[in-house]
Amino acid sequence: MRMTRQRRIILDELRKTKDHPTADMLYQSVRRHLPRISLGTVYRNLEILAEAGMIRKLEFGGASRMRFDATVSRHSHIRCVACGRIDDFPLDPDLNPEEYTAGINGYEVLGYNLEFYGRCPACKAKVK
Numbered sequence: 844m845r846m847t848r849q850r851r852i853i854l855d856e857l858r859k860t861k862d863h864p865t866a867d868m869l870y871q872s873v874r875r876h877l878p879r880i881s882l883g884t885v886y887r888n889l890e891i892l893a894e895a896g897m898i899r900k901l902e903f904g905g906a907s908r909m910r911f912d913a914t915v916s917r918h919s920h921i922r923c924v925a926c927g928r929i930d931d932f933p934l935d936p937d938l939n940p941e942e943y944t945a946g947i948n949g950y951e952v953l954g955y956n957l958e959f960y961g962r963c964p965a966c967k968a969k970v971k
């Protein structure tokens with residue numbers, strides 16, 4: 844993959860945030876640097892960056908839109924069911940589900956998707 848200026852800026856903007864933004868959200872901040880860029884171009888470049896393994900694409904069960912993450916190392920997420928906010932969710936680094944599940948049902952386990960959901964601190968404060 845060729846690292847074009849556009850891609851570099853999109854990657855930098857994604858790395859600046861911990862929000863796991865949608866392409867739309869990212870488009871708003873990328874546009875401050877590249878006023879003529881289109882949402883489609885941002886989306887296409889995100890797909891290319893994800894394919895190259897430089898970012899992660901997150902598909903959440905209850906969320907309608909694809910989210911993007913600049914942290915590619917293994918980590919799980921928690922999604923707020925009230926506002927849709929997504930945060931990183933720390934897991935015991937010694938936990939190794941591939942090893943734990945080895946041989947169950949005769950499967951060779953290649954990976955897993957562990958998704959948590961709940962209410963974020965701000966939404967929790969609203970419901971009293």
Ligand SMILES: [Zn+2]
Nearest residue numbers: 923926963966
């Ligand atoms: Zn919330």
Ligand SMILES: [Zn+2]
Nearest residue numbers: 912914930931
């Ligand atoms: Zn994350």
